[in-house]
Amino acid sequence: MAPRVLISDALSPAAVQIFKDRGIEVDFQPALGKDKDKLAEIIGDYDGLAIRSATKVTPKILANAARLKVVGRAGIGVDNVDIPAATARGVIVMNTPFGNSITTAEHAIAMMFALAREIPAADASTQAGKWEKNRFMGVELTAKTLGVIGCGNIGSIVADRALGLKMKVVAYDPFLSPERALDLGVEKVELDELLARADVITLHTPLTDKTRNVLSAEAIAKTKKGVRIVNCARGGLVDEAALAEALKSGHVAGAAFDVFVTEPATENPLFGLPGVICTPHLGASTTEAQENVALQVAEQMSDYLLRGAISNAVNFPSITAEEAPKLKPFIELAEKLGSFAGQLTETDIKTVRITYDGAVAGLKIKALTSSAVAGLLRPALQDVNVVSAPSIARERGIVIEETTREVAGDYESLVTLTVVTEKMERSVSGTVFADGRPRIVDIKGIKVDAEFAPSMLYVTNEDRPGFVGRFASLLGDAGLNIATFALGRDRQGGDAIALVEVDGTVPAEIIDKVQQLPSVKQAKPLVF
């Protein structure tokens, strides 16, 4: 069945065409994001949800989204998506981190000019027939200091444009390296120095616990008298009430805001104050940027839904379309090794150790580890997948350790999963042969060679004559056909293992009878 995608925000229709061209069914309902009840009602029918900022992907929406595999944000900020809730439900969340950066930077520069020359007020006055030539006395930007708070993708484009305007640029960003600052031609400073020196301040950070109210009443008090403030990043970076006071007192000469604490902003402390210019979250709204992000998100979502390739996911490592087919058999192997160990583990898992030997060590092992952990947890928790597994394991205090060794041993690639509980430590290893099928090759240090089959019996016993005959007769008498039989032992007369593929499920009473056979230590049904 073709995957189905819902577009619930005003994306460029270019996205619809991409989905169709890729063979994905698509419903374009650009106003649906504002109707959360309707969205909750229909989201269960879709594998993918493409959004901008109007759709709020809440735990309630996710709870109804049984089929949902991916949320694609045509834009940058994913603060309208509950990422932990999506991750816990195994939903990939991806964005388009660069597609609207230039456009948004241009909006910030436009806002700075609009403030410097009071263009909106001058326009309104002129069109009202007032010709107030003496009312509007602007400031020149050349040689003024621009303070950039957050010098990432957008902040650095703004800095570049400002340098082109012959401004001096100082930047506050704890993650900006001195080398990058030098490359950009900006001066890296602490926040207090930026506040003291900037004629214009522009914000370009995400909204986090650290950046909320980065321009608080206290910070605004440290700015130069006559400073102008531009916010085209996120509402909440500036204390709106404190800024309103500073505008009224004349300490701040102007503020140009594209984003607000509450959006849509129908009322706000800044509205109507002198020197205030507002736009309705238009930073990314140009034909070019919207086309970029729509095309990109549709490609990314299609690649994931059709080929398992992951790019720009905020809750999972990237996997390219080239890597995906190479990873696929190893993802299956890791997941099955995890499942094998999970079905045999009855007590709390403390640590999971995964070792990648040989060629597999060069693949995206994060994805493999996540698959192994998903397989391991699934016997206990049905609702876990490769995206949610690491966070669920973390919540349960399970330590995950990974080791890679590029040198190959007996196998070109070998994946070994070791589970440590309070009572025991159990290892299982597997590989993928040229046929692309995963195989178990070692259990607790005993060599075997078995494929994973839908219904299997795992038996450990003492290596004594007669076991195989008795065991096979027991299954035969019960009408159970043995499809494949893999045996291994550590030494003659030592510990032995049998991994047996049977047609159909093995009834519990037969497992009990196997368990009672002489020399048998453990008998366990396994399903894959």
Ligand SMILES: NC(=O)c1ccc[n+]([C@@H]2O[C@H](COP(=O)([O-])OP(=O)(O)OC[C@H]3O[C@@H](n4cnc5c(N)ncnc54)[C@H](O)[C@@H]3O)[C@@H](O)[C@H]2O)c1
């Ligand atoms: N108005 C719009 O329509 C619009 C459009 C696009 C993006 N945005 C918003 O613009 C913001 C920036 O986007 P970007 O693509 O440049 O992001 P980015 O991740 O490339 O850059 C953010 C920068 O902020 C810095 N930062 C993080 N914490 C900081 C802190 N405590 N103090 C100072 N700096 C800090 C980071 O180091 C990074 O360099 C985001 O919030 C994004 O959602 C708004």
Ligand SMILES: O=C(O)[C@H](O)COP(=O)(O)O
């Ligand atoms: O984070 C973003 O990309 C911007 O805030 C743009 O939001 P929008 O897609 O709703 O215009």
